[in-house]
Amino acid sequence: MSSVIPPNSPPSAQSASTLITSTGIGSGLNINAIVSALTASFGAAQTTQLTNQQNTLDSQVSAYGTFTSALDTLKLALPALEDPKQLAGFAATVADKTIATATTTVDAVAGQYSLQVNNLATSATLTSQPVTSTASAIGTGTLTVAVGSASAAITIDSTNNSLAGIAAAINSAPNNPGVTASIITTTGGSRLVLTGTTTGAANVITVTPSGGDGGLSSLAFTQTRAAQDASFSINGFAATSASNVVSSAITGVTLNLQQASAANTPTTLTISPDTSAAQASIDKFVTAVNGVLGSIHTLTAFDPSTKVAGPLNGNATLEAFQNQLQSILGKVTNGSGVKSLTDLGITAGTDGSYATDDTKLGNALSASLASIGNLLGGANGLATQISNLVDGYTKPGGLLDSINKGLETGLANVSKQQAALNAQLAAYSATLTAQFNATDKAVALLKQTQTFLNAEFNPSANAASGTSSSNTSLGSGTLGVGG
DSSP: OOOOOOTTOOOOHHHHHHHOOSTTTTTOOOHHHHHHHHHHHHHHHHHHHHHHHHHHHHHHHHHHHHHHHHHHHHHHTSHHHHSHHHHSOEEEEESOTTTEEEEEOTTOOOEEEEEEEEEOOBOOEEEOOOBSOTTSBOOOEEEEEEETTEEEEEEEOTTSOBHHHHHHHHHHOTTOOSEEEEEEEETTEEEEEEEESSOSTTOOEEEEEESTTSGGGGGOOEEEEOOBOEEEEETTEEEEESSSEEEEEETTEEEEEOSOOOTTOOEEEEEEEOHHHHHHHHHHHHHHHHHHHHHHHHHHOEETTTTEEOTTTTOHHHHHHHHHHHHHHTOOOSSSSOOSTGGGTEEEOTTSOEEEOHHHHHHHHHHOHHHHHHHHSSTTSHHHHHHHHHHHHHSTTSHHHHHHHHHHHHHHHHHHHHHHHHHHHHHHHHHHHHHHHHHHHHHHHHHHHHHHHHHHHOHHHHHHTTOHHHHHHHHHTOOOOOO
């Protein structure tokens, strides 16, 4: 005997669970959207707080970077002013630039000189006897090439015993004493030419063949140009130099000898003050100062019309630096001549920036270059004081370094808090999802129960659906009869 299970039997919790395969199917709710909204609302306050903290810290890091960059630019403008010698520049002018040119260093002083160039410094040149072809075999053995006290022994064998091979061996010798080898070919044949790379009488070239088959002796080098020192006179006093670049004749002046003068026809060398370099250095300094003050103004500003404040509004560090800088710039020194920036034509405007009267600056540089050097340079000069001030802020371990480390620590803490909040929100979301899914399953079970009860207590509706017979048998409790 077998029994028939009624098709409209009441649903169990297990069957309801089996039927729910996607969240929200039982209740018809969008559980994912609901959980997402509730989770976002739950963490909104903390998320906003952490985002605001990070944005504030990021803007402060960027702002301090802008300020530091302005300080670095100012620092680069100071060395030319710190050393009075660099500020008090001189220009060198040679009347006949075909005879010589000249440059100056910070040690130059004003003066005028007569310059007579008798001859230039030259390097030695040796030339061999001619041979028929650059490929013709010359001989084997050793060529000892010497320049002054330096020498090199160059081996010549059957692989390089031609004129071309010998030239290549000399040029590639690792201990080449200072010669270059080349070949000239004329109607008389090909010749090997050795030219010294250094001028001066001490750099005589000698070539000594030895050993082998003796063929190298046929080169028989002769001197075609002697090594000699430059000969010149300054104000009628004779001088020599192994090089045509002469830096020891006049203090702070380097001569570049170009060619010999005509006999008894000296040219004039003039060393005169050059204010153009000083003016450019001062202009660069003023621009850098304005860059620092402008960055401070922008970073600490507050616009009352828009209610927008700079990222470092009210910042005591920048305000302190500005006060110290302006105090240094406003100092007046003792003594005569130029005693302040105002005497140089450098004044502060109503907006706090500095402007330069180029005419007044030019006149001051021409009249009182020494006093300007004392005002700006030296141990107590304005440039030196500003340099020390900037160093206190920008050096490793300085004030800005400490501030930046504090900001980095703050950003790291915000990152940790954000990670902790994300974990908390993930757990909260998982809990809500589980609760909603449980409710969804319960609703699904209730709906199935409702469907069953409707079928049981509304037979006419059941008959209309074509299931009246089965429902009647279930309602009467009739079981199938087994054989």
